[in-house]
Amino acid sequence: MRQPPPFSAERLTKEIIAMQLFPDDSASPLETARVTETVGGTLAALDQALALDTPELFEDYIRWYEILRQSREVSETPSGAVLQALQTILAADQAQDVLQQLQPYLQRAETALDLDENGHSSFLRPDQPYAVEAAAYFQTVTRGSRRETIALLNQFVQAAIPVKDMYLFIFQPVQREVGRLWQLNRIGIPQEHFATHLTRMAMAQLAPMVVSSNRNGYSLLAASVGRELHDLGLRMVADFFEMDGWECYYLGANSPLEAIVQGVQAQQPQLLALSATISTQLNQVAEIIRQVRLEAEPGLKILVGGYPFNVAPAAWQRVGADGYAADADSAVREGYRLVS
Ligand code: B12
Structure with missing residues (x-):
């Protein structure tokens, strides 16, 4: 894992206020708080992307934020301003090595700024089944x-x-x-x-x-990690396994590390299915996998999935999982491959 870059959120906030939005240095506490919030979100996304060496996660965050911002009337800080302030600070510090390390991230983030190019089309298309x-x-x-x-x-x-x-x-x-x-x-x-x-x-x-009476002898424990509140996708995954005859133990959303470790020890499943939707939960996924491997039977296989894994194809390996699947259907195929 790489180190986070050596600049503080406070410095970045000050730079944005000075150079971009409030040149007369008259930002109100509310305006400052809003810039700080944007900077915090952007740096958290950058740190997470750096930790897993996945620039596409940072690009995705910038695109997500820009769509959100441009769709609302309140004037949140543009991502372009944050990226520009970041480069100004690095240039002022002559931090060439950091700038070089961040270059692929900044370049990808820049491409996300042009929303016309990046569209955000409907998930309900007439050519789809049903x-x-x-x-x-x-x-x-x-x-x-x-x-x-x-x-x-x-x-x-x-x-x-x-x-x-x-x-x-x-x-x-x-x-x-x-x-x-x-x-x-x-x-x-x-x-x-x-x-x-x-x-x-x-x-x-x-x-x-969903719950079939035919059992195939395999079992799985399913959890959405840490502070993750999204669990509907995980539930679909668990149900697909269930329909195939697996015994499913379902921990659901917001599962802390200890609960996952204890669940694995109590149920002794062959497969652990971990879900994350919010990208900044990926470090937590990595930590859970590390701990589970220390405490569980060596044969346990770990399958991961959810939004950020679909955005960054390399992320599942970087968090230390044994496999990944993009949806509930392919999850079952991958599950069999891992346990057989
Ligand atoms: C419902 C919802 C919520 C609900 C969740 C309720 C619940 N019990 O799940 C609530 C209200 C809690 C919520 C909160 C938030 N949400 Co929300 N939420 C959604 C929404 C609209 C639907 C989620 C869903 O049901 N998807 C349908 C399922 C079937 O799809 P899926 O999760 O991708 O699952 C499939 C695959 O990914 C895969 N898969 C999933 N898990 C696993 C696990 C394994 C092991 C495997 C193999 C595969 C796999 O298989 C699944 C089935 O095919 C999504 C939109 C979206 N695109 O999903 C936003 C979305 C995920 N939320 C979002 C956000 C920003 C938030 C909040 C930060 C909002 C806020 N400001 O508070 C909070 C964060 C809360 C937290 N700490 O987790 C963003 C995330 C953006 C991003 N880039 O990260 C989204 C994409 C909305 C958007 N378009 O902006 N949310």
Whole structure:
């Protein structure tokens, strides 16, 4: 792992205030606090990307932040200003070695600034399987009605849509679309919470079709690491394994290191499935893997997945996992490969 660069958030904040936004040095405490927040987020993303040698994670963060910022009326600090201030400081310090180390990160981040080039297209496309059903499901869950959602789910069941298809072609793209529209400021947090609650409810409703009575002798423990609150994707992964006859022990979101270690010791699974969605949780994934390997049976295999692993293809190896999969379907194939 590489060392974080030698400049402080305070210095960067001061530089931005001086050179970019408030040349007359009249930033109010609120304005200063907002610059500080942006600087903190950017440096955390840079540190995480550096730690795993993955510039694409930093690029993705900058793009995510810029879409969020440009979709809102409040004037948050542009990422371009942070990147420029960073380079000014390094040039002033004549820190050539650090500048060289950061060059690939800064270059990739620059490419993310041009949002026209980078688009942010819908996850609900008419050419996808079950496009009509997904569009109807999106409308229903964002309206928030439990009754309508259950009625629609019953229609899907009656139309004999396989549970795996519902998960991958309806629930997953709809959840991602909800996130995209939140980021673009076109829907609010209530719609996101409605959709997530209703999708969890739909998955619970389908549970009798998920838990198969045929067991294949394999088991897995599934957890979203550390401060990670996202667990719907992990739950899909666990359900796909379950449908294939695996015994699944589900720890879910926000699982601390000790709980994961104790869970592994208690259940003795052949596979540990770890999920992360927020990129800055990746150091935590690496730490958990390190600790689990110290304490668990040597034969335990560790599979990872989630948003940042899909962004940076090398990340799974850098955190020390045995394998990675992009979605619930390929997770099961990779799981068998690892344990057999
Ligand atoms: C619902 C949601 C939430 C809910 C989560 C509830 C829950 N119980 O899961 C809540 C409200 C808690 C939440 C909070 C936040 N969220 Co949120 N959230 C979402 C949203 C809209 C949907 C998540 C989801 O259900 N996805 C659908 C599943 C099926 O997809 P998936 O997770 O990718 O899972 C698949 C694969 O990745 C893979 N996989 C996943 N895990 C694993 C594990 C293994 C072992 C394997 C092999 C594979 C695998 O298989 C899965 C199934 O195919 C996403 C949008 C999105 N693009 O996902 C944003 C999103 C993830 N959230 C985001 C953000 C920013 C946040 C917050 C920081 C917002 C805030 N300011 O507070 C907080 C962070 C909280 C925290 N500490 O974790 C951003 C992340 C951006 C980024 N670049 O990191 C997203 C992308 C929204 C956006 N477009 O901006 N969020």
